Amino acid sequence: MSDTLPLSILNNRRMDRWLAFRPDRTVRLAVGKVEIGQGVLIALSQIAAEELDVAIDRIDILSGDTAAAPDEGSTSSSQSIEMSGRSVRLVSAELRARILGRLAQRLNCAPEDLSVEDGVFLQGGAPTGHDYWNFAGAEDFAAEITGTAPPKPPGAYTVVGQPVPRRDLAAKVTGAAFIHDMVRPDLLHARILRQPSRGAKLESLNEAAIRRVAGRDIRIVRVGDFIAFVGSDETAVQRAADAAPAHAVWSGVRVLTAAQQEAAWFRDRPSDDRFIGDPGPPLETGTIVSATYSRPYVAHAALAPSCALAEYRNDHLSVWSHTQGVYPLRNSLAAILGLEREQVTVRHAQGAGCYGHNGADDAALDAAIIAMQIPGSCIRVQWRREEEFGFEPVGTAHMTRLRAALDESGRPLDWTAEVWAGSHVQRPVFGGTMLAHEALPPPPPPPRANDPTEANGGGGTRNAVPLYDFAAKRVIHHLALETPVRTSSLRGLGALPNVFALECFMDELAERAGVDPVAYRLSLLSDPRARRLIETVSDRCAWASREAVGSGRGLGLAWSRYKNKAAYACVAVELEVDRDIMLRRIWCAADAGLVINPDGARNQLEGGIIHAASMTLKEQVTLDGEGIASLDWDHYPILRFSEVPEIDTVIIPNPDQPTLGMGECTFGPTAAAIGNALYHALGVRIRDMPLTRERIAAALV
Template sequence: MQLKKSITDMENHNNFKVSRRNFLQKSGQLIVGFNLLNFLKLDNIKKNSSVKPDKKNIIDSWIMLDSEGLLTVLTGKMELGQGIKTALMQIAAEELDMGMDKVKIVIADTSRTQDERYTAGSASIEGSGKAIRNAAAEARKYLLTLAEKKFETTAENLFVENGKVISKINQQTVSYQELIHGKRFEIEVTGKAPVKSPKDYRLIGKPVPRKDLAFMAAAQSYYVQDLRFPDMVHARVLRPPTYSAKLLSFPKSEVLALPGVLKVVVNGSFVAAITTEEYQSIKALNRMKQLAKWESPLISPLQRDLYQDILSNTSSSETVEETGNVEQGVAADSKIHEAVYKRPYQIHGSIGPSCAIGLWEKNQLIVWSHSQGVYPLRKTLSDLLKIPEENIRTIGVPGAGCYGHNGADDVAADAALLAMQMEGKHVRVQWMREDEHTWEPFGSAMVFKLKGSLDGTGRINSWYTELWSDTHSSRPGGKAGHFIAARDLEKPFDFQTGGFSGGSHRNSVPLYNVKNRKVVLHNFKGPLRTSALRSLGAYANIFALESFVDELAEKAGKDPVQFRLEHLTDERAKEVITTLVNKAGWRKNKKKNFGEGMAFAQYKNAASYFAVKAEVIIDPVKKTFKVTKLTGSIDAGQTINSDGIINQTSGGMIQAASWTLLEQVLYNEKGVQSKTWENYPILRFEEVPDTEVILIDRPEKPPLGAGEAAQGPTAAAIANAIFHATGSRIREIPLTPDKINWDKV
């Protein structure tokens, strides 16, 4: 079955000018509103136009219980393949003592769910999960109060089983829906309702299966790329040859004459063809490429000069942290070590190129998108189109690959612009592989200079990091210039960067106990477009930091594991490392042509603890190596869904291995050249290492973000394993065999 029925069944798309509160009052019996603001302190929550005036400074979210006893959870978070839908349903079902078969969820829809800004792999359970837990606990408390009155007893004499309240005295039962008997109750969550004790959990911590995986495995319609509507039309956008290129001439009539072409849109340098069938749009695009004439400025600096240019053209600098006196510390020590590490531009590499559908009808715009933030997308579309936000509805539909700010928002802008040209028609815009690889925002290239010194006992006395990075945050946040199409219009919108965010220096501060420490961030503006790639700056920061720790351990003549433990005071940090080496083993016997490396980090120095061991084998004759196994140990606090954390961690290790071993954007003065999988290779199935994840569950602790914990440590562990096997230290990603000094092997 195609997705069109499930989407349109959600709500009549021609009548959505209704507040979330009114929608829920009309469609559910029990409504529980709660404030997410306290749980989303990092999300910079802004006013939501659809919230009533008395609620304008908070974010409301709801759970609904209908007359049939079904529970609906509504969340503004987006399903990105991380299994957030299942985990959030587990939390609600646990607190209300309901079966998973009686729970469903609605995600990321500006007419139905609250504004939770962006979905990130490290924040959804911490924010939305905690809020849903509190709301469900408040609902349970209220329902038990109703049952007390009905049975003329106290809560101590009642228990709940699968949505039914049962009297311990006479075994009388009453269902949740019978207790509310068709009436609507609006309850404000106080935050004081008791949540379940971990010892009473039935669902939390268990590997509850994800229903969506069955759709993926069976190749059934699931993604926005699969979405179809009756009489839908198709479009392709002709992108310029490079950034800032201007259209000089374009024979519009020749493209209009092609079979199936309904309209050709030319607005400044924004060019697109809308056709009846999809393949017709592809043929139209190919013809447009042949016909268009451009003025294309050259890209500078060239790739060979990139790292030197980064070091030479700092736009601003800031001290991230300074403790003690690094200069005096270094001067007092006899063992000093310095190293430089480099990370290239990297692509998100979504398996399915970005896609969106737009519908402009009766002065209302609907956009179906796999954006990570449907509310920021709506706000930015409002600025682009100059129509009120309340006239725009953005609906989140999962996409085939995400990993951060890829092309999802840009293609949504394409669909919106073209839908305005075809009133009453669903306009589907599908990017091509070349579009995705060339025009999405990349992960920034980065350079790191690290300097450290050891005291007489072999402990780190001083640590100095300088890092250079472009922005890791240019997501749409209300300014249309964040869309690439907006910059090409006849009346273009200027691009205003999201600023050099904390994402640049994420995890740059060592968690290790070092007396003298200083970290300095240098911002630069590079030649390519950048934004959030999974874990932002943490990936490269940890690669540099944990490689450097290994190098200091070598200089101190100490085992890398023991060296780390000597510098840690956080007991959870130490346990995640010792758990890893106790279960996975550690350098018990030196094997020929074999290497083991490990690395550790606490993501953002505040979320999940993760340690990983990489195993590599080398072939000195062929001068190659292969990563054969990655074993990770993770402490994400309270586990909601054990399979979810294991899958996220395993996937993170594999993706990080691909980044580390193979991936870099190639470009020249004429633009990005990494347009296909052939010139931007990722790990193939036969190259993927075995993975094992050791899960440390702490049900008594708050859940921590786990989605991005594996990225940086994996990169460093591989580099450290290569050094162990070859004696050759590689400090520039990708870690390719040609960078190894094979004469040492």
């Protein structure tokens, strides 16, 4: 059975890594996945409560702690419920079965004669005098997990599938739940003077001038080209950091050009070329149609900048971080700082929420380096807003060129997607480098361009292979060997630009064929789950009665299955165009199989829609000679609360199907639906994001 176990269990085989019954009659559930705003912890608690037959209030969940929680890698790629949820289900079911089996032997009855009500064991409906807390023994937790105990059938669920309130929201509303609010003994604040670019060398630093600006006593820590300002007065170190760039002289600073901020720049750059799909060259017969779409570099744009705490005491480094992966961060910190892994503990503390690899890990290394230089104190590093925008890893620019050979009825016989992009994943565990590491002596070698394998959903190729019934389809991926700025994971990786291209191109092909876009899609799609979603959304948005093209009001639709194997989503967008695009209403239908917490799932779907709308309409990282120029909210605008339209969301019930990750499934369809709605409103197609006023004006000339 072990070859079919989730990776989370294969890496953490002992039961005591996951569950424990505490004297206060609670259940400690430990998981490696962390809360980054997606509501995963309450969903995992529901799964454990369901399989153990205890009240949800008894579950006390611990997440993301290298000293006490299992190693489940990073919280990413919409895999928390698929992988960790399945693991918690199997572990909980096995512990329940193991304990009931021993009790049945004690009572000389069959295990089927026993039942559990809120942790209390009954025989034939009568109390046995035993419960989890007085009957579970050390042997129940010492053995390895086999995964052979069958979980409950969905028809028996009473907790899973029900809306359960999240426990973390009250503290977040009152401002007591975030890493930014943490206070530790012997606390010192720190800010960093950044290298302007990789390889830059600090030639001189006017420390006296910086101290004068600080106005209070500060300590200046230097390790190679890593510079930090540390003190008990946060305002003083902030003033020092603000002033420092004007008093620093660097050599070897890389100069960038504005042309490098566009995805088209990759076309003539060295690349690692990969080919997936049907062999052979693209078909040259029939009508050949092609179009190119792009997305620029984009930022995570978290509402609060990155923050971390670290302290080095008694030869042990403790770090608190809003990282997505406490174990990968621990391993990286140990390797960079020359420590054994056992000398480092990383604990997750919630941040402002982030889908992807932002500055959290980098801030943790900042704090750890300083803590090693000032042992016995707790070092708190908080990035400044301009530092977050200027130095976090960003989502890579991405360009997709689609080419189709059409038959006489305008249906594709052959489909080719050609993708140009930088690395969509450069986490340290995949060979990326952490920011401060580049400033330490000796600096690491430049990271090698890397992307996830197709088995893991791909990066630049994510959702590039269409699920339509085309006779032949292929993807040519040009992975750029170098990017002008650091790039790494951002929600959906290549799914958003690829689905934007694919689903907008499908609308263009439907128009060429003189066929309604919904009917065109359905004629090329046999997957019944996808068809049901498209039909559901088109009915809900009154697709059949939409206005003519060019009226100024548009209605567009798009769908995808995230990674071609996770949750399905279809989105329709109604908008108006005057000077700007105004979103009026959005409809969404999703199929994620068995849904654990419907409220949490709906929040994820709608959050993805809002995030994607912001990226499609507004967001672009801009560059100048010194690096990233979009360093504040004026230069990196995002969707405002006042611009969020009404969203009508329906989740298709499918409890007998496996749970599918849904945190990113609405991302691509929303972008494409907006693109299609904009065409329907104006009668002109804009293929490059963001869909700004300037691009609209240029298209209308």
